[in-house]
Amino acid sequence: MSIPSEASFARRRADSADSDKMAAFLLDGHGTVTTWSTAAERLFGYSESEVVGRQAAALWPAAFPDLLDEPASPGKAVSTPGHRVTAAHGHGPDVAFLTAPLPSAWPGGQGTVVLAVPARLLADAEDQALLDTLFTRSPIGVAVYDTQLRFLRINAAHARLHGIPEEQVLGRRISEILPEVDATEIENRLSRVMNTGLPSANAVHHGRTPADTDRHHAWNVSSVPLTCPDGRTLGVADVITDITDHYRARERLAILDEAAARIGTTLDVTRTAEELVDILVPRLADLAVIDLIEGVVQGEEPQRASTGPIPLCLAARKAAQPTIVDALRKIGVRQHFPTDTPHAQSLADGQPRLLPVIDRDASWIRNSHDPRIHALLQHGVHSLILVPLRARDTTLGFVHLYRTDRADPFEPDDLLLVQDLVTRAAVSVDNARRFTGEHAALVTLHESMLPRSVPEQSAAYIAHRYRPAQGHAGLSGDWFDVIPLSGMRVALVVGGVPGAGFRAAAAMGQICSSVRTLAQLDLSPDELLARLDDMVPRLVEREHSAGSTAFAKALVGATCLYTVYDPISRHCVMASAGHPAPAIADPTGQVWFPSLPSNKPLGLGDPVFEPLELELAEGSTLALYTESLLRAWNANKPLADRLRAIIADGSCSLDATCRAVAETVAPHLAAEDGLALLFARTRSLGTGRVAVWDVPFDPGSVADTRSLVLRQLDEWGLEHLAFTTELIVSELVTNGIRYGREPLNLRLIHDQALTCEVSDASSTSPHIRRAATTDEGGRGLFLVAQMSHRWGTRYGATGKTIWAEQLLTPPREALDPDQDPGAPNDTPGRTI
Known part of the structure; x- marks a missing residue:
């Protein structure tokens, strides 16, 4: 009889510990019990007479119908609770029947041997088999x-x-x-x-x-x-x-995700390089260095050296060991690598390099005189990766990574990951480089339209600050200007153009140039803004016809504040085209905002720009600014109080005051906001520097007027200007009497220049011309223009003023009356 392996195991366990809990019996080919053992009687409680001759299916119906439907197969088992023929015997234990067919040579013919094993013992056998398999296979x-x-x-x-x-x-x-x-x-x-x-x-x-x-x-x-x-x-x-490979793959994906989120957050080349090394150290390397080709940080196109090593600048670095950094170059220091180094070779051919183990006997190390390479080796550098930083088929620099603390060298998988990171970062670096270059060009364009230095004038002390917009759009359209005018006056101008970038800068240039041109006509602030407003639609129409719609939009809505201060009368006249009024601090420290009439911005169809006239005490501070400062002022009361205190502090120099305001308000500005500040501290030209005469409307008064002027020049120590001044006064007074209207007034102003002004009540416009040899007159204004440094005409509410300025230094060549095309004439026969 063949016993299955499970039964063999159960039999061995029964023989050793639980032999009284196992039993065997035989069934014939019809499932009838033919042999019943003593052990079976003990296990089930059936006597031989109660069992032999009966069907196993009748004794254990839950097990044997399925078990005997098919020929018995070795090891086939089923667990079933033990049953008794009569209830008087009670219930037996849970057992499992293990069956096997009897050998064909069995004397009784076809049959089945059944081994009844307690289910607990069979479960132990299965557990042991599983455990053995787990520990071996x-x-x-x-x-x-x-x-x-x-x-x-x-x-x-x-x-x-x-x-x-x-x-x-x-x-x-x-x-x-x-x-x-x-x-x-x-x-x-x-x-x-x-x-x-x-x-x-x-x-x-x-x-x-x-x-x-x-x-x-x-x-x-x-x-x-x-x-x-x-x-x-x-x-x-x-x-x-x-899970090493799986873990590294997930780690690489996590690094790439983090790099996508952290690299390129700004359009600053250096900051982008720093973001890359922050990702690389310490995740992948113990030391990361980024060198960029010279000029890239400044936004220039990377230049390749025609011969010799390529010049590089250190843009960013990070080390797990801070002591390594001390042995390296400083940020921004120029550097080059010899041509036999893998660094130079990688930069030259644009291919990455992987040196899992740095050979200290390599020629590029052995022959190197660079103390930095030897310092790296002394710090334990043993593995190297070099990856060129390339974007849009242009090499911008390269990244080199080193390992010191970790023993495992760089692997090919590390190189692939670094290449992916550097490729992504290179696009951000190049975007930052291009933005930096465009921004620098825009700043240059913008600054070329602003006053590079304050022109000489005596009306006020001037200080100014300009801060370009920090946003991605580039510069704002904010601007300011200081324009000296006749009569020692000065024009203070500040304005803004909607939008930002090149279009705003170009529109600002047109507005700024127009203001400078109109200012030379000595127009009042309201009239100047009216003419400027009338000019904007024509500029817009021209740009529309040229297809520059965006540029045309930048012109409409521009704002401008035009202020004229006269140091003689201490009068200040201002007019605004949609621009906020200036802040004014008087010498006592009181800061206030004048009630400037509100007018529309330029190009919006407002033909009238109402002016405001003020009289300012000497030492008053005029603070002109762009709208960005007003927004910050109104949105933050503590900031407004701080700015008010800074402007009111007259003990500081004007430049220090202007700088303090700029530094205080800068952190509160939006990224797209620029800031233009123009501060003026008024001065007063004393009466000792000004001489005024009422001139009788009589040709005979010209000679007396010349005498008064000569005596005044003697008092001022300007005898060297006597001849030219006498000629200029004679011509201007004579023409005023001949073509003007009463009252007639002469004023001399002694400051950085000597100014002669003749005013009358007529609005007739004088015109200079070249007289023919046969003309009796027509040379008056020509002589005035020849003898003066500048001359011109301005108009007021009650008439006009013709003025001429002379430099205080002696003229290089004296005027010879015999060779001049005209000479002074006291008679009214001269014409203009």
Whole structure:
């Protein structure tokens, strides 16, 4: 009779401990019990007479119908509760029937041998078989620890994972056999599992093992507590899988995701390079350095050297060991690498380089005189990656990475990851470079339209500040100007153009140039703005016809504040086209805003720009600004109070006051806001510098007027200007009497120049012309223009003023009356 393996195991267990709990009997080919053993009688409680001759299906209906429908197969088993023929016998234990066919040579013919085994014993056999299979054939590492966390058993896969055979492991703790893994963390986790009775799933641990000493590995570990049926804790078991490749792949994806979020957050070349090294260290390298071709940081196109090494500048660096940084170049320092170094070769051919192990005997190291290379080697650098920084087929520089602290060298997978990171970063670096270049060009364009220096004038002390917009759109359309006018007056102008960028700068240039041109006509502020407003639609129409719609839109809605201050009368006249009124601080420290009439911005169809006239005390401060400061002022009361106090402080120099206002308000400005500040502290020209005469409307008064002027020049010590001044006064007074209207007034102003002004009540416009040789007159204004540095005409509410300025230095050539095309004439026969 052949007994199946499970039955053999059960029989052995029965013989050793539970032999009275197992029994065998025979069935014929029809399922009838033919042989009943004493052991079966003890197990089931049936006597031989009660069982033999009966169908097994009648005795155990839950088991044998299915069991005997087909020929018996070895090892086929079914668990069923024991039954009795009569209820008087009670119930027996749960058993499992193991069956096997009888040999063909069996004397009784076809039949089946049945072994009744308690289900508990068969379950133990299955568990043992499974456990043996798990520890001998499973590809997953398994370890069993006792309550002291000492190894009780490991399987073959565990031994392969860590490179330590079972005989060297048993009875020892993890920290004793694997010192280069995070043993403390592992043992803490195992203790928690045993103490709480709760399993731990998918913990990740790292380290190196004897199986692979050169590579850092990662393992996924799940732990379960081992307990007896009575609740006692026997230990804990681990199931371990090596997930190094999977872990590194996930780590690389995480690095790439982080790089996408962190690199290129600004349009600043240096900051973008710093963001890249922050990603690389310490995740991939112990030292990362980014060198950019000279000029890239400034926004220039990268220049390649025609011969010799390519000049580089250090843009960013980061080291896990801060002491390494001290041995390297400073940020911004110019550098080049000899042509035999892998750095220069990578930069030249645009190909990356991987040096898993740096050969210290390599010629480029042995022959190097660069102390930085030797300093890196002294700090333990042993592995190198070089990746050119390329974007749009242009090499911008390169990235070099080093490993010092970690023992494992760079691998090809590391190179692929670094290439991916550098490729992404290169686009951001190039975008930042192009923006920087365009922004620099825009700043140059914008600054070329602003006054590079304050022109000489005596009306006021001037200070100014300009801060371009910091946003991606570039510069705003804010501007200011200081324009000296006749009569020692000065025009203070500030304005803004809607939008930002090149179009706003170009529109601002047109507005600014127009204001400067109109200012030379000595127009009043309201009239100047009216003419400027009338000019804007024509400019817009011209731009529309040229297809520049966006540029035309930038012109409409421009704002401008035009202020004229006269240091003689201390009058200030201002008019605004949609621009906020200036802040005024008087000498006592009171800051106030004048009630300037509100007018529409330029180009919106407002033909009237009402002016406001004020009289300012000497030492008053006029603070002109763009709208961005007003927005910050109105939105933040503490800021407004701080700015008010700064402007009111007359003890500081005007430049310090202007600088303090700019620095205070700058952090509160939006990125797209620029800031233009123009501060003026008024001066007063004393009466000793001004001489005024009422001239009788009589040709005979010209000679007397010349005498008065000569005496005044003597008092001022300007005798060297007597001849030219006498000629200019004669011509201007004579023409005023001849063509003007009463009253007639002469004023001399002695300041940086000597100014002669003749005013009358007529609005007739004088015109200079070249007289023919036969003309009796027509040379008056021509002589005035020849004798003066500047001359012109301005109009007021009551008439006009013709003025002429002379420099105080002596003229280079004296005027010879005999050679001049005209001479002074006291008679009214001269014409203009």
